[in-house]
Every structure is written in structure tokens, then in C-alpha cells.
Amino acid sequence: EAQVTQNPRYLITVTGKKLTVTCSQNMNHEYMSWYRQDPGLGLRQIYYSMNVEVTDKGDVPEGYKVSRKEKRNFPLILESPSPNQTSLYFCASSFLIGTGRFAGANVLTFGAGSRLTVL
């Protein structure tokens, strides 16, 4: 089954304790991205990756790191979590349609989400 798998699904941690949320996709997608969803703020992009070893900041990258050493994996790293990083996190992936205008819309496949609480 084609899917994006995130782990853990739920995590409660304490301020400053490094954690990693893993993300893996089995669709050979080039593009992967992390979003966070907060009440009243919708989905905001944290980081994205166009391919292996190619990553870039989204709209809210502060406090996060990512890496893309393999095409299928895109872990999200919180080096020193803080309470304002309490959120619902989604990993997503897609093929890269192309950068030409009207070349097509990239349809993201999302993981089921990881609910993180930082105390």
C-alpha cells in the first residue's frame, strides 16, 4: 500500500530533550515536506526537500532540523524542544511535476500525523 509513515504518533516529552520524528514513504517520491497544524493557524510548512541532500526552509523552520540522506526518509529533528513546539505534525510527499507554470499541481500524500507535547 502506498503510504507515508510517521513515528511516533504520540509523544510527550520535556523541554530540552532532543527528539526525532521519523517519516518514510514507499512511493519513490522526490519531494517531501513537514507541516505543523495548530488551532486557528492551519497547516504551516516547516521544511521541505526536493530530493536527496536537497532541503530548504519553509515558513516556520526555527527550532527544527531535517536531513534527507535517503530518498524514502525525511526525519524531523527537534534538538532542544520547547513548549511552543507542542503541535500536530504532518509529513507529506509527492512527485515533482515540474516547475513550469501550469505544469501540474503536486498532490501531496500525507502521513497520519504525530502529536507532540512538550512540557
Added chain:
Amino acid sequence: DQQVKQNSPSLSVQEGRISILNCDYTNSMFDYFLWYKKYPAEGPTFLISISSIKDKNEDGRFTVFLNKSAKHLSLHIVPSQPGDSAVYFCAARDFAQGGSEKLVFGKGTKLTVNP
């Protein structure tokens, strides 16, 4: 500055009636618009999209209308079913930011379809 706005946080309709979810945008460089549906405890799933060179796209019970002059799009669900109860996100692709990797999402509208 919010580029994609869903001004109605929630919407409640009766089963069998039409649901209309609205979305406004400010960036004229958006070239594609997409709607995603999200159930509790699940990730968003793609529903329907429309290119900015079209004004309508239909897929079964779902139709998206685009009014470029007003920078407004809407999702129509006819007839609405209880299983349509979910949060609906409007998203737009910002071509000027490099193309397919940049989707801007609205805050979402929670649709409740009452039996």
C-alpha cells in the same frame, strides 16, 4: 500576511443539501488551487484541484469554482453526506516561489453534515 484565507471556521448543513466552502487568496501568482479533506486522527487527503486557467472543475459530487477577478474559489458538495463531515483545507501553489514545492494552506473550515 495570510495569502490563503478561509474565513469561515465552521459550517453546518443538512444531509442532502449543498455545502459551499469558500476560500479567498491575495497572490496573483498562484497557478493551482487544491482542496484537501481531513478527518480526525488522520492526515489530510487530496480531494480536487483546479488550474488558474480554468473556472470550474467537477468530480462526482464535488465541484470547485474559481473566480480569478475576485481572487475567490469555492468548493461545492452536492448532495452533502454525513461522511463528508471533516475539516477542509484550501491550498494554493505559488509558482513564483519555485513551482511545485510551495503550497500555501488556509486555516481550514470544519464541515458538519447533519443526518
